[in-house]
Amino acid sequence: MDEARYAWLCSSVTLQSDKRGFFIQLAESVLESAGADWLSKFGGLKNDKQRVIACYNDREVRELVRGTLANVQKIFRSKNASFAKTKREEADHFYSKHKLDKALQLANQSVVRAPLPGVDPKVEDGLTLSLCLRSRAMILFETKDFELALSDFQLSLKYKLPEKYKADAYQMMGECYLQLGMKDKAKVSIGVAKNMATIKKFSFTNFRKEMNRTKGSEKSGTGTDGLPTLYDGESKAVPCLSSNLSMKRSDIAGRYIVANANLPVGAVVSVEPAYSSVLRMEKHGSHCLHCFKRLKCGVPCPTCSGVAFCSSACQTKSLTYHVWECPFMELMIGSGMSVVSHLSLRMVTQSKLQYFETFISGLKKPGTDHPEPKDFLFRTLMALLLLQILRNSGYFGEKGSSGIDDLTEIEIWIGCLLLRHLQVTQYNAHEIYETLAKQTDNTGNTKTNYMAVGLYPASALLNHDCTPTLARYFIGDTMVLRVERPLFTGEEVSENYGPVFTMKTLDDRQKSLMARYKFRCICEACRGKWPMLSQLTEANVTLKCRKRGCKGTYNLPIDQNKLENWHCSKCSLENRVEDQVALYKSYTSDYERGCSLLVQQEINECVNVMSEFITNCNPLISQPNRNVCLAMEVLRACWSSHANFYIL
Numbered sequence: 227m228d229e230a231r232y233a234w235l236c237s238s239v240t241l242q243s244d245k246r247g248f249f250i251q252l253a254e255s256v257l258e259s260a261g262a263d264w265l266s267k268f269g270g271l272k273n274d275k276q277r278v279i280a281c282y283n284d285r286e287v288r289e290l291v292r293g294t295l296a297n298v299q300k301i302f303r304s305k306n307a308s309f310a311k312t313k314r315e316e317a318d319h320f321y322s323k324h325k326l327d328k329a330l331q332l333a334n335q336s337v338v339r340a341p342l343p344g345v346d347p348k349v350e351d352g353l354t355l356s357l358c359l360r361s362r363a364m365i366l367f368e369t370k371d372f373e374l375a376l377s378d379f380q381l382s383l384k385y386k387l388p389e390k391y392k393a394d395a396y397q398m399m400g401e402c403y404l405q406l407g408m409k410d411k412a413k414v415s416i417g418v419a420k421n422m423a424t425i426k427k428f429s430f431t432n433f434r435k436e437m438n439r440t441k442g443s444e445k446s447g448t449g450t451d452g453l454p455t456l457y458d459g460e461s462k463a464v465p466c467l468s469s470n471l472s473m474k475r476s477d478i479a480g481r482y483i484v485a486n487a488n489l490p491v492g493a494v495v496s497v498e499p500a501y502s503s504v505l506r507m508e509k510h511g512s513h514c515l516h517c518f519k520r521l522k523c524g525v526p527c528p529t530c531s532g533v534a535f536c537s538s539a540c541q542t543k544s545l546t547y548h549v550w551e552c553p554f555m556e557l558m559i560g561s562g563m564s565v566v567s568h569l570s571l572r573m574v575t576q577s578k579l580q581y582f583e584t585f586i587s588g589l590k591k592p593g594t595d596h597p598e599p600k601d602f603l604f605r606t607l608m609a610l611l612l613l614q615i616l617r618n619s620g621y622f623g624e625k626g627s628s629g630i631d632d633l634t635e636i637e638i639w640i641g642c643l644l645l646r647h648l649q650v651t652q653y654n655a656h657e658i659y660e661t662l663a664k665q666t667d668n669t670g671n672t673k674t675n676y677m678a679v680g681l682y683p684a685s686a687l688l689n690h691d692c693t694p695t696l697a698r699y700f701i702g703d704t705m706v707l708r709v710e711r712p713l714f715t716g717e718e719v720s721e722n723y724g725p726v727f728t729m730k731t732l733d734d735r736q737k738s739l740m741a742r743y744k745f746r747c748i749c750e751a752c753r754g755k756w757p758m759l760s761q762l763t764e765a766n767v768t769l770k771c772r773k774r775g776c777k778g779t780y781n782l783p784i785d786q787n788k789l790e791n792w793h794c795s796k797c798s799l800e801n802r803v804e805d806q807v808a809l810y811k812s813y814t815s816d817y818e819r820g821c822s823l824l825v826q827q828e829i830n831e832c833v834n835v836m837s838e839f840i841t842n843c844n845p846l847i848s849q850p851n852r853n854v855c856l857a858m859e860v861l862r863a864c865w866s867s868h869a870n871f872y873i874l
């Protein structure tokens with residue numbers, strides 16, 4: 227495939243990931259009907275405002291664009307009380323037979339589809355949701371998931387659980403609190419249950435016994451946030467980065483980050499919550515829409531059946547953006563838009579219109595020029611599609627227009643902002659993933675599961691290197707970066723954008739970085755044409771000159787019977803090869819010990835041993851080295867087990 231076509235494909239998937247979506251049809255029809263002259267005129271426009279207005283108003287494209295946008299309507303997976311009731315009854319049936327897995331699966335379906343109280347009064351007096359939540363809570367109580375059971379009982383009460391079930395619900399909640407070690411809350415809950423006139427079977431004597439049994443085991447209600455702390459505190463200049471990093475600029479590579487102190491392996495140099503992040507649409511059924519935690523049983527969205535949350539707290543936090551997006555979710559899926567496009571929309575929906583109005587004037591500057599008019603045209607059309615969703619959702623309130631009327635000034639401005647987001651997110655968004663491990667596997671083999679994308683303004687300042695200096699993992703949508711080889715004052719601190727030299731050929735790396743990020747990589751691995759891991763053997767060892775700071779190296783001969791001392795070609799110093807080889811052998815046995823620790827699941831000790839191995843090897847041998855590469859891989863896997871980690 228020629229380079230231009232490859233670049234176009236790489237760029238277009240950042241906009242539209244599903245080829246079958248209607249967006250691509252719109253974009254291609256506009257391209258065809260507009261003709262070459264209009265496209266060339268469009269390519270010459272100087273700013274985003276002109277581009278948005280041209281695509282919406284120009285005679286050559288107006289009918290087609292507005293005609294398609296007129297079809298942007300609320301399409302989402304709605305609630306269905308009768309369906310929810312049927313699923314709940316099936317769940318109850320399996321619960322009574324003690325088939326709890328099946329019961330929970332059906333109860334989950336019932337909860338997601340049940341409408342809010344009163345929406346469909348014909349079915350169970352409009353109270354199906356509370357009944358579904360109650361049924362699921364009973365199942366969860368039986369499976370000893372007391373926290374989840376408690377949350378479902380609470381929600382069932384919030385959603386108007388019928389009187390006759392209330393006393394039971396409070397009693398069960400009391401039991402849940404007790405099991406969770408929260409005796410004070412248990413007392414209150416049981417007290418409420420006791421006072422309810424309808425209570426029949428509750429025995430306060432039993433409760434007292436339980437209270438005494440759990441005496442002294444009170445757990446605190448809150449935990450720490452589980453985030454690691456930054457090495458040597460936070461930088462004042464770039465929040466979320468360690469104080470040992472600073473930003474520099476170069477003509478070729480723009481802004482980049484350097485170490486302003488020596489940094490050991492394992493130092494945490496960035497802990498950054500996402501400025502904005504979006505769950506991939508494929509994961510809506512399995513992960514919390516807001517924090518990306520895996521769902522065992524989701525808290526439903528009050529309006530749609532397409533997404534779920536791990537807790538009421540996440541559901542509440544999502545209200546800022548999900549109210550605008552929720553009614554259009556199926557339309558967005560049908561359009562085929564990419565998660566990066568969705569992220570561009572989320573960067574608007576997560577804040578109120580008034581927030582953007584405060585810096586309108588700042589964005590009136592001309593947008594950046596783009597070399598490819600077709601790419602720009604497609605991005606502008608996507609911005610208009612996202613804008614139309616906002617217009618029809620009521621986001622603009624009285625400042626907006628409707629349908630396919632002319633755009634108001636503020637709508638044009640938000641259209642420009644969306645277009646700006648669509649341009650920058652493709653270079654700056656990070657994939658967010660979780661690590662999957664098999665319960666039965668003790669080889670340390672894990673799989674990464676790509677769940678979401680996020681924007682991290684501080685960490686996005688890091689440039690790419692085909693041999694990363696940092697390992698990256700996620701806790702929720704917070705990104706953590708850790709040093710994975712010793713770094714010295716003044717050295718560049720880099721990330722890896724995907725193509726690592728161990729896995730991809732030089733040609734593939736160069737092609738994909740150019741197509742996707744528009745730069746030619748000149749890192750050490752690229753300049754030195756380093757072989758991939760599959761071509762690196764244990765016998766490939768390059769020794770470093772022992773003089774501090776000297777860059778001289780020596781390739782150790784494969785036949786180690788003929789070892790001779792070597793003179794550095796840079797500084798002429800004589801290096802005692804036998805000493806160096808003996809040292810390397812002793813380090814290699816540490817590496818092997820690290821591998822067996824991994825197999826024994828001694829993660830912390832494994833991290834210590836591998837970190838020491840990499841640190842020791844650093845002054846002795848140079849990259850590429852098979853064992854060092856593998857040790858870095860092991861470190862990445864171990865660290866990510868503290869993060870979004872899921873055992874299958």
Ligand SMILES: C[S@@+](CC[C@H](N)C(=O)[O-])C[C@H]1O[C@@H](n2cnc3c(N)ncnc32)[C@H](O)[C@@H]1O
Nearest residue numbers: 478479480481653654686687688689690743745
């Ligand atoms: C996430 S940004 C990194 C920060 C960027 N340098 C800046 O000034 O905002 C990605 C962009 O940085 C540039 N970049 C990243 N790594 C580079 C490298 N190794 N050499 C040259 N340019 C690079 C490319 O323009 C790329 O699209």
